[in-house]
Amino acid sequence: MRVLVRGCWGPRPARGARGVRSTPQWRAVARRGEQDGLGPRARKKPPWRVLFFGTDQFASETLQALHAARENKEEELIEKLEVVTVPSPSPKGLPVKRYAVQSRLPLHEWPHVGAGEYDVGVVASFGRLLSEALILKFPYGILNVHPSCLPRWRGPAPIIHTVLHGDAIAGVTIMQIRPKRFDVGPILKQETIPVPPKSTAKELEALLARLGANMLISVLKNLPESLNSGRQQPTEGVTYAPKISISTSCIRWEEQTAEQILRLDRAIGNIIPLQTVWMDHTIKLLDLVDVNSSVLADPKCIGQAVIPGAFVYHRQLHILLVRCKDGWIGVRSVMLKKTLTATDFYNGYLHLWYQTSTQAHPNQCRFQTLRLPTEQQQRKKMVAVQQTVH
DSSP: OOOOEEOOOOOOOOTTOOSOOOOOTTHHHHHTTSGGGOOTTOOSSSSEEEEEEEOSHHHHHHHHHHHHHHHOTTTOOEEEEEEEEOOOSSTTOOHHHHHHHHTTOOEEETTOOOSOOOSEEEEESOOSOEEHHHHTTSTTOEEEEESSOTTTTBSSOHHHHHHHTTOSEEEEEEEEOOSSSSSOSOEEEEEEEEOOTTOOHHHHHHHHHHHHHHHHHHHHHTHHHHHHTOBOOOSSSOOBOOOOOGGGGBOOTTTOOHHHHHHHHHHHTTTSOEEEEETTEEEEEOOEEEOOHHHHTOHHHHTTOOSTTBEEEETTTTEEEEEOSSSEEEEOEEESSSEEEHHHHIIIIIHHHHHHOTTSOGGGSBOBOOOOOOHHHHHHHHHHHHHHHO
């Protein structure tokens, strides 16, 4: 996951001073795995003192592995473990906070990080700026558990984009954070797994979370050696995984194929249900399924509904068949004013429409792309409202 790093550079050499070329302090972090580069406060071997930064379920899996290692007195890998998380509107807090409270781990709420001494920091799905000054507090720097095969899918939503783009291979990278740029630090460890067919982002996240937690423990067991053997990321194959917005959930029937829409649902459906417009009403499609080719071979099922967005109700399967740019998808349930099965939607709305519109063509009763206002339009609207209020 992306970790934003804010630079806090020291004063520059005075103008006119020649031959003075300061070395950025953060470069020393990369060398602190070497015994000659360690400061007096740094340990040269375990047990480590760890400060963990995280928020969601993916991060919680890593925290659980760290806590289990701390409780294992035989290996003596971790001596001290504290947690930093972000505020949450939920009374229970985010998964990392819930686990920290349940396990009675010292907990800090960002931007507070405590005043203790630590050997290494660990970040997983944190999404907040970490300053250079903070990174330099850790003799071994800060490690990031990133769920992608860097340099592919740098950014905050790598798992979603892995599913969205139909990648056959996924993975986890343990890297060391560098200031000022995102997900570009040296790779300490990287492993890949095949993406299970038709897996959702949530299902893939669970697999990668367990993989990443185990990989991190492996790195911590040989931390100085892992840092010394870190390799720079290749410059080829860089892709980015930006945050998903509400507009991403708006299905573009004329532009997207059935496979693309089904992948979109598997990627974000559990976070943001896919949306469309029907009869000037926004409608959410909750349960999308692949359509068997034998169903589409029956001309009675398809009839004249061939325009993208057009749909028919399939009585035997109890689903809506919706036409895409190329092919069809099935929809088992929708949300209009409330959640409805395809059968309920047909009985409550479609059947009535067909009765009152006997001369209408089936293509008139179709889903259309939801056009959300752009950020610029939203800003103009807010300004207009403010002017009206004043």
